[in-house]
Amino acid sequence: MWPAGRLRAAADRVRSAGPPPGPARPGFWRSPLRGPWLTGVFGLVLLVGITLVFVTGLLSYASYNPDLAPRNDPTPDKGWLGFYLFTWPTSPYWLYRLTQGTHTVLGVVLVPVLLAKLWSVIPRFFAWPPVRSAGQALERLSLLLLVGGAGFTFATGILNIQLDYVFPGSFYPLHFYGAWVFIAAFVLHVAFRLSRAVRAVRAGRDFQPASGSDEAAGLVSPDPAPPTISRRGAVAMVGAGSLALLAVTAGQSIGGWWRRTALLAPHGRDPGPGPNGFQINKTAASVGIRPGDIGPAWRLTVRGGGRQVVLTLDMLRAMPQSGSALPIACVEGWSTSDQQWSGVRLTDIAGLVGLGTRPPPLLVESVQRGGAFSSVVLAANQVRDRRSLLALRVNGAELSHDHGYPARVILPAAPGVHNTKWVTRLDFGEPS
Ligand SMILES: Nc1nc2c(c(=O)[nH]1)N[C@H]1C(S)=C(S)[C@@H](COP(=O)(O)O)O[C@H]1N2
Numbered sequence: 429m430w431p432a433g434r435l436r437a438a439a440d441r442v443r444s445a446g447p448p449p450g451p452a453r454p455g456f457w458r459s460p461l462r463g464p465w466l467t468g469v470f471g472l473v474l475l476v477g478i479t480l481v482f483v484t485g486l487l488s489y490a491s492y493n494p495d496l497a498p499r500n501d502p503t504p505d506k507g508w509l510g511f512y513l514f515t516w517p518t519s520p521y522w523l524y525r526l527t528q529g530t531h532t533v534l535g536v537v538l539v540p541v542l543l544a545k546l547w548s549v550i551p552r553f554f555a556w557p558p559v560r561s562a563g564q565a566l567e568r569l570s571l572l573l574l575v576g577g578a579g580f581t582f583a584t585g586i587l588n589i590q591l592d593y594v595f596p597g598s599f600y601p602l603h604f605y606g607a608w609v610f611i612a613a614f615v616l617h618v619a620f621r622l623s624r625a626v627r628a629v630r631a632g633r634d635f636q637p638a639s640g641s642d643e644a645a646g647l648v649s650p651d652p653a654p655p656t657i658s659r660r661g662a663v664a665m666v667g668a669g670s671l672a673l674l675a676v677t678a679g680q681s682i683g684g685w686w687r688r689t690a691l692l693a694p695h696g697r698d699p700g701p702g703p704n705g706f707q708i709n710k711t712a713a714s715v716g717i718r719p720g721d722i723g724p725a726w727r728l729t730v731r732g733g734g735r736q737v738v739l740t741l742d743m744l745r746a747m748p749q750s751g752s753a754l755p756i757a758c759v760e761g762w763s764t765s766d767q768q769w770s771g772v773r774l775t776d777i778a779g780l781v782g783l784g785t786r787p788p789p790l791l792v793e794s795v796q797r798g799g800a801f802s803s804v805v806l807a808a809n810q811v812r813d814r815r816s817l818l819a820l821r822v823n824g825a826e827l828s829h830d831h832g833y834p835a836r837v838i839l840p841a842a843p844g845v846h847n848t849k850w851v852t853r854l855d856f857g858e859p860s
Pocket residue numbers: 706707708709710715756757758759794796799801802803830831832843844845846847848849850
């Protein structure tokens with residue numbers, strides 16, 4: 429054990445020796461732009477933007493109805509972090525398209541602002557001495573979680589959009605827990621810094637406090653280089669970067685003609701012509717669907733209420749056919765415009781086993797062997813919605829193999845994963 433006196437003496441020696449050469453020296457960071465105004469502007473933009481991305485991210489998780497059944501839950505060890513979960517509604521039918529499009533597009537668009545904010549506070553990371561007091565040490569630790577958490581959450585999200593699930597480990601738990609760590613540090617940071625940021629922005633961009641003053645917050649250079657761009661110019665440049673990203677990503681969520689503008693779209697910009705010419709998440713070949721699985725031997729087994737019925741495709745075709753105009757919206761942020769689906773209402777299928785009026789939750793299983801999205805449990809409100817179909821056709825044509833031939837689920841307002849393709853079994857009753 430070191431006596432406190434010796435510890436203090438050592439700390440004094442470090443302080444009086446001054447920082448080592450390099451980024452910890454006050455004169456090292458010389459941009460005249462750095463200061464509380466610039467940091468405050470980027471900070472306030474991020475406050476609004478990240479709040480929106482976080483809330484839409486929470487909604488994205490809720491939309492899976494994870495509490496309904498273990499197989500719906502990509503983060504089963506969430507514990508109390510799922511405190512806010514609720515039954516995802518089926519209206520408006522474009523709900524998930526909006527929330528998830530916002531989540532992913534805004535996440536991408538905020539990247540330049542995030543980088544600019546980091547750049548604006550870089551001198552503070554090299555503050556000398558590195559630890560001055562217990563309180564300050566705690567604050568620095570929270571900054572580590574803030575910066576690390578932001579980097580991790582944004583990186584996992586963007587990799588998932590761009591690489592289409594080609595991911596080390598499962599994307600969901602990484603992004604989910606990363607986001608909670610990040611947001612906890614973010615809330616602390618906002619609590620400490622919000623009033624300062626608001627004051628700095630109110631003071632105006634021409635007000636630059638003297639280096640070393642309290643308001644300068646270690647950001648203002650004592651020896652600024654001559655400016656090459658104004659502070660307003662720097663903000664405009666970052667804004668232009670964000671707008672450029674918006675222009676090359678938003679198209680994949682807007683869909684239709686705009687898809688051509690989505691230069692960053694992960695699935696290509698042209699899904700091909702014809703009635704089945706809209707985005708495909710996974711092709712039949714890529715998930716190992718064999719021709720025999722969906723050929724003439726294909727059957728649909730419907731179970732529930734103590735009964736079981738086995739149907740051929742022709743029997744399904746002979747049932748009353750209903751139409752629904754619905755989009756597909758994926759967790760990755762892409763979505764299609766409304767497609768004209770037709771097929772058998774899930775309530776009509778429930779009627780085959782005597783559950784037509786108030787069907788319970790429904791376990792949907794694909795012929796696909798394994799894979800996270802080969803089965804799902806749908807909530808009662810999804811099953812009961814008259815727009816929910818076991819679709820056999822789209823835009824006037826038979827489903828293509830890649831879009832789920834011979835039958836797939838299509839639901840209003842739901843995330844893409846609920847629209848199971850190549851369905852072979854529908855099990856009404858207690859979710860499992
Ligand atoms: N059997 C099965 N169904 C599935 C999937 C899958 O991988 N296997 N992917 C789901 C996901 S994540 C999405 S976004 C939609 C995409 O449907 P589409 O490929 O017809 O556009 O299908 C869903 N249905």
